[in-house]
């Protein structure tokens with residue numbers, strides 16, 4: 001298949017591009033290369049992938065990029081919750097207006113499938129139980145941060161187009177971790193801190209729950225949805241880790257992976273966002289009933305991630321300063 005991957009130089013996009021080029025697909029990446037996108041991520045793939053450096057809000061560039069593509073997989077977004085608190089307009093422009101342009105131009109070019117990457121954050125927090133696909137209400141009322149609100153609006157937009165019969169698929173995914181993640185996000189921030197001999201700052205008591213999904217498993221899930229998903233449908237994608245992994249437990253697993261004593265290396269700091277969503281948890285029965293089954297081995301996958309960061313010091317060291325800036329404000 002000829003596949004256009006927006007945001008393919010970012011974290012999950014890169015994992016997806018590696019997976020799909022390995023499967024022999026003809027992949028083109030459309031990416032603005034913001035601070036979160038890395039040309040160097042794709043360099044090892046050589047001419048297996050083409051890179052178009054452009055903004056998804058640039059309609060003319062998008063119009064050209066979608067010509068002749070079979071599938072479009074739309075990852076490109078501003079993705080960091082903390083950054084969204086200081087620049088919500090940017091998040092609205094890229095995540096909502098950019099998505100609209102991507103969908104309109106992809107449909108005009110008659111692509112066979114358009115897969116929009118959404119997030120479990122559109123449902124908001126859930127004290128117990130799991131959100132099903134139909135539990136997202138129209139609008140952004142369930143979402144809490146400007147990031148989540150922009151993604152909720154983009155999700156609605158994609159659903160509106162799907163209702164008109166457009167060949168759209170949506171995946172709502174839980175927190176990912178793995179290779180190529182910019183070290184501003186919790187897990188790579190903690191790993192790189194430990195590798196630098198610094199402590200892990202865990203917010204509050206570290207009891208927040210995120211359903212950590214290994215990005216290479218998410219890449220396979222997206223491929224699965226493209227091949228087996230029913231057009232017009234939304235699919236939750238999650239690891240469904242059992243037992244659930246609280247943030248403090250995730251920090252402990254990382255310390256153990258580096259043979260460090262968690263008591264010495266974890267530092268509990270005041271939560272800068274005490275009202276923020278406490279627990280994300282979604283039901284994956286719909287996708288699993290089609291035959292999808294992820295590898296559910298978080299401890300092994302955490303270790304693989306640590307190993308990746310150990311082996312890619314040059315990659316993350318040049319990103320660490322930018323990653324920390326936002327926390328120093």
Ligand SMILES: NC(=O)c1ccc[n+]([C@@H]2O[C@H](COP(=O)([O-])OP(=O)(O)OC[C@H]3O[C@@H](n4cnc5c(N)ncnc54)[C@H](O)[C@@H]3O)[C@@H](O)[C@H]2O)c1
Nearest residue numbers: 007009010011012032033034036037055056077079175176
């Ligand atoms: N990371 C997660 O845990 C997670 C969980 C659920 C859903 N998602 C969604 O998955 C997608 C990818 O997330 P990620 O963590 O890989 O993000 P990321 O921040 O690592 O990468 C985003 C990519 O989009 C590109 N980009 C940003 N603005 C652009 C623009 N205007 N035009 C073109 N390219 C632009 C960046 O250069 C970067 O390469 C996002 O849509 C995000 O909302 C992420």
